[in-house]
Amino acid sequence: MSNPKPRIALIGECMIELQQRADGSLLQSFGGDTLNTAVYLARALGDRGAVDYVTALGDDSFSDAMCASWAAENIGLQRVQRLPGRLPGLYCIQTDAAGERRFLYWRNEAAVRDCFTTPAAGPILAALLDYDVLYFSGVTLAVLGEQGRGKLIETLVEARRRGALVVFDNNFRPRLWASIEAARAAYRSVLPYVELALLTVEDEQALFGHADSEAVFAAYAQLGTPEVVLKRGAAACLIHCDGQSYEVPALRVERVVDTTAAGDSFSAAYLASRLLGGSPVEAAEAGHRLASRVIQVPGALMPKD
Structure with a gap:
């Protein structure tokens, strides 16, 4: 998987993030599953890779601030559309005493829903064929809608044919889908x-009804997926890669503050390590290290320092 300086495009949605504190006040920032991964991936790769984000935003001040924050993280903006009169989505994170989170969303009119249906989308989709890695998630599939999703799939098929690495994080969010049948059809x-599936057992069970980890691996073996990673929170992650199986323990954390972006950060560190020539075990160890730090601070993104 090693590449001298890979070009990676992450496709999805970034939203305005509100973190509700114990006193009821709100802290505003930005987040979204693929954007979280993009930030941590760009930090991990540094000048050893180029990370671009693919999405659609509005022409408002929040969208301006998002773009400025991404540029500060060395994330490329050339695939970001700005749609006049539109706005990004918004969500609020509420956490309990154990650090577990609850999300409230306002995203039905978010600009990203038209990401691949505008006149400007054609050149962006064509440009994606020149990337070394294309990364997307189950949330990406949901927010793009049927028409945008179809255009993304066409692009993924051609990119894979040209040799791109297609990476998928299953991130199943039932409330984003009209029905579980619609979600299953889109995923299938x-x-x-x-080629690299970054999964959680809970999402696989909720979506496809797989009984356990072995059932998940069996299902992806039938699909012919070369590398499958099962993220299991505080438990060891499990990996099947090119016929080999690995179990990599997680790191113990004494106090969990906020589990937001734990899986996203793990995926970023795992992918960065693999792109830089690390083994699956080394990549999982890197993923656990980063995730263990992320869950000790509030919000999705740790400060760069």
Whole structure:
């Protein structure tokens, strides 16, 4: 998987993030599953890779601030559309005493829903064919809608044919789908083209009803997915890669503050390590290290320092 300086495009949605504190006050920042991964990936790779984010935003001050924050993280903006009169989505994180989170969303009119249906989308989709890695998630599939999702799938098929690495994080969010049947159909339309699947057992069980980890691995083996990683929170992650199996323990954390972006950061560190020539075990160890730090601070993104 090693590449001298890979070009990676992450496709998805960034939203305005509100963190509700114990006293009821709100701290505003930005977040979203693929954006969280993009930030941590860009930090991990530094000048050893180029990370671009692919999305659609509005022409408002929040969208301006998002772009400025991404540029400060060395994330490329050339695939970001700015749609006049539109706004980004918004969500609020509420956490309990154990650090577990609850999300409230306002995203039905978010600009990203038209990301691949505008006149400007054609050149962006064409440009994606020149990337070394294309990364997306189950949330990406949901927010793009049927038409945008179809255009993304066409692009993934051609990119894979040209040798790009297609990476998928399953991130199943039931409230984003009209029905579980619609979600299953969408996932099944893209899974045959995925080469690195970053999964959680809970999402696989909720979506496909797999009984356990072995059932998940068996399902992806039938699809022919070369590398499958099962993220299991505080438990060891499990990996099947090119016929080999690995179990990599997580790191113990004394006090969990906020589990937001734990899986996103793990995925970023895992992918960065693999792109830089690390083994699956080394990549999982890097993922655990980063995730163990992320869950000790509030919000999705740790300060750079």
